[in-house]
Amino acid sequence: MSIHLLIFTCLLSVKTLFGQHTTENLSSIGTWLTTDDETGEAKSHIRVYEQDGKQHGKIIKVLRESLNHICDQCPGARKNQPILGMVIIENMTYKNGYWHGGHVLYPKQGKWYNLKYWLKEGDPNTLVVRGSFGPFFRTQYWKRVV
Numbered sequence: 001m002s003i004h005l006l007i008f009t010c011l012l013s014v015k016t017l018f019g020q021h022t023t024e025n026l027s028s029i030g031t032w033l034t035t036d037d038e039t040g041e042a043k044s045h046i047r048v049y050e051q052d053g054k055q056h057g058k059i060i061k062v063l064r065e066s067l068n069h070i071c072d073q074c075p076g077a078r079k080n081q082p083i084l085g086m087v088i089i090e091n092m093t094y095k096n097g098y099w100h101g102g103h104v105l106y107p108k109q110g111k112w113y114n115l116k117y118w119l120k121e122g123d124p125n126t127l128v129v130r131g132s133f134g135p136f137f138r139t140q141y142w143k144r145v146v
Contacts, residue, residue: 032127032142045145057089073110083107104131
């Protein structure tokens with residue numbers, strides 16, 4: 001009986017030491033590949049990072065030269081600024097299994113949308129990204145850049 005207790009204790013220790021691999025404790029922080037909704041072509045790399053307890057995202061690489069331009073439609077301080085290097089995700093907070101409460105800028109239109117995202121169940125290398133405006137939303141699947 002004591003050998004079974006010893007094995008169980010060892011297994012429990014290993015599980016605690018290495019942690020469970022669930023979407024709740026895996027991070028959305030990293031670099032993500034975005035694709036064009038209409039063509040499926042790769043568009044950009046977005047770096048999601050944490051600052052002051054919130055997540056933000058910045059365009060760090062443009063994969064099509066036609067997208068490497070200034071944002072003439074963007075509001076405020078982003079107007080006429082280069083898209084490359086632009087922060088387009090702001091103020092995301094984590095609650096109930098997903099990041100939400102912030103917003104995303106769609107530079108092509110120069111409009112901000114409500115945003116939430118989460119890691120796809122069973123696939124920590126896919127980020128499910130949902131932008132919305134009122135009852136309307138669009139979902140994209142970003143792939144982690146390794």
